[in-house]
Amino acid sequence: MSVRQSLLAILNQGPCYGYQLRAEFDRRTGSTWPLNVGQIYNTLDRLERDGLVQKADIDADGQNYVEITDAGRAEVADWLGSPVVRTMATRDELAIKLAIAVTLPGVDIAQVIQVQRTATMRTLQELTRAKNATADPESSEQLAWLLVIDSLIFAAEAEARWLDHSEHRLARARAAGLAAPLPLNTAVPKRGRPAKTAAASA
Amino acid sequence: MTGSDILLQLDGVSMQYGCGETAITALAGVDLSVRCGELVAVMGASGSGKSTLLTVAGGLTPPTAGEVIVEGHWLSQLSARELATLRRRSLGFVFQDFNLIPSLTALENVSLPLELDGWTSKRAHRPAVDALNIVELGDRAQHFPSDLSGGQQQRVAIARAVVGGRSLILADEPTGALDSTTGELVLRMLRSRVDAGAGGILVTHDARHAAWADRIVFLRDGRIVDESRASAVTSLLSGLPA
Numbered sequence: 001m002s003v004r005q006s007l008l009a010i011l012n013q014g015p016c017y018g019y020q021l022r023a024e025f026d027r028r029t030g031s032t033w034p035l036n037v038g039q040i041y042n043t044l045d046r047l048e049r050d051g052l053v054q055k056a057d058i059d060a061d062g063q064n065y066v067e068i069t070d071a072g073r074a075e076v077a078d079w080l081g082s083p084v085v086r087t088m089a090t091r092d093e094l095a096i097k098l099a100i101a102v103t104l105p106g107v108d109i110a111q112v113i114q115v116q117r118t119a120t121m122r123t124l125q126e127l128t129r130a131k132n133a134t135a136d137p138e139s140s141e142q143l144a145w146l147l148v149i150d151s152l153i154f155a156a157e158a159e160a161r162w163l164d165h166s167e168h169r170l171a172r173a174r175a176a177g178l179a180a181p182l183p184l185n186t187a188v189p190k191r192g193r194p195a196k197t198a199a200a201s202a
Numbered sequence: 203m204t205g206s207d208i209l210l211q212l213d214g215v216s217m218q219y220g221c222g223e224t225a226i227t228a229l230a231g232v233d234l235s236v237r238c239g240e241l242v243a244v245m246g247a248s249g250s251g252k253s254t255l256l257t258v259a260g261g262l263t264p265p266t267a268g269e270v271i272v273e274g275h276w277l278s279q280l281s282a283r284e285l286a287t288l289r290r291r292s293l294g295f296v297f298q299d300f301n302l303i304p305s306l307t308a309l310e311n312v313s314l315p316l317e318l319d320g321w322t323s324k325r326a327h328r329p330a331v332d333a334l335n336i337v338e339l340g341d342r343a344q345h346f347p348s349d350l351s352g353g354q355q356q357r358v359a360i361a362r363a364v365v366g367g368r369s370l371i372l373a374d375e376p377t378g379a380l381d382s383t384t385g386e387l388v389l390r391m392l393r394s395r396v397d398a399g400a401g402g403i404l405v406t407h408d409a410r411h412a413a414w415a416d417r418i419v420f421l422r423d424g425r426i427v428d429e430s431r432a433s434a435v436t437s438l439l440s441g442l443p444a
């Protein structure tokens with residue numbers, strides 16, 4: 001989704017060929033989420049199918065250029081003008097891990113949280129080092145890179161804060177006698193194929 | 203361990219407040235060392251013993267067990283007088299509640315540790331002004347603490363802790379009252395002192411600030427439960443574009 005629109009936005013500056021698009025995407029995002037050429041061509045195929053780009057010239061080196069269409073330009077304007085809506089569709093691995101872990105017997109949740117906290121803080125330390133090495137950006141590429149790093153830093157910070165918060169919440173729950181493991185629920189409504197014996201006795 | 207570049211060492215340090223039934227164990231067998239050029243952050247929930255660790259490390263209270271060694275001196279073996287001198291010369295302390303002297307101006311507060319150490323006020327003036335300038339309070343030098351905002355008082359306290367180039371800086375939530383830009387200013391100052399060869403302990407609950415440290419130790423109920431060390435090379439990013 002954002003790859004599709006990013007490539008389209010880059011094409012809005014002028015026709016490009018596949019490898020060139022990949023390089024442009026990389027240098028504008030600090031090479032943080034490198035794309036492979038396959039992804040680029042797949043995306044271009046879909047953009048062409050949807051009428052947002054079309055084939056342009058083939059240059060002397062045999063590079064196939066792609067150019068944006070009017071519909072493509074409108075899509076770019078639309079993308080820049082509207083908010084990115086984060087959906088619940090992308091599962092948060094960590095939230096799921098903790099949520100499951102609290103329901104299991106014999107799991108030291110404080111330890112699970114601490115292991116994660118240490119890893120998160122190490123990430124944050126590395127990002128901070130990288131950022132501090134470039135306090136003042138000297139080019140647009142560096143500026144873009146710093147924006148991406150800042151975003152990763154704030155995301156890691158949010159994760160650390162959430163871990164602290166979860167730890168407090170669990171401590172309170174434990175003090176209140178909650179936070180007991182969930183036994184398997186045998187009374188769940190059954191779906192799908194009933195067991196043969198059950199069918200026979202019915 | 204050669205020990206030559208170790209500024210601070212805590213060996214099996216425990217701290218108990220009170221005694222008997224109501225005793226509170228604030229630290230339980232903490233081992234920690236800080237080298238020259240190293241900034242160590244301490245994180246942990248409220249009441250986990252962070253401030254206690256700093257007070258003990260700074261020789262403000264003796265531990266109930268264990269040993270604190272600052273620049274090779276066993277604090278337990280120093281006379282009160284020697285300890286006071288060591289604290290003045292080598293340690294810069296930023297307290298959680300600033301601890302400025304209300305009857306002294308910002309500038310006087312900052313130059314006080316130098317003057318206590320025998321500097322004339324004339325000689326102490328320059329470094330004190332420099333330290334205030336670094337925290338961007340040069341224009342408030344003649345103000346009294348009561349006329350400064352919380353964040354400004356905090357910055358005065360930080361200037362006082364680093365003035366005169368002391369070798370070990372112990373800072374308890376030094377960015378607590380600051381907005382994020384001013385907080386970064388303080389961190390950058392702390393970092394540059396440490397990069398110039400000092401050592402530091404930074405107590406903070408702010409993950410983004412702790413991340414400026416070379417090492418982060420996590421305290422829980424008076425014990426160090428884990429540690430995060432920044433690796434020299436980051437594996438996360440392919441690096442800075444030219």
Ligand SMILES: Nc1ncnc2c1ncn2[C@@H]1O[C@H](COP(=O)(O)OP(=O)(O)OP(=O)(O)O)[C@@H](O)[C@H]1O
Nearest residue numbers: 219220226228246247248249250251252253254255
């Ligand atoms: N002077 C004192 N007398 C008795 N108990 C004390 C004293 N100072 C601290 N404590 C107790 O020792 C424990 C550790 O306190 P400390 O101030 O070191 O925590 P902290 O980690 O700095 O917390 P915070 O994040 O709230 O500043 C707490 O249980 C506290 O109540």
Ligand SMILES: [Mg+2]
Nearest residue numbers: 252253254298
């Ligand atoms: Mg404290």
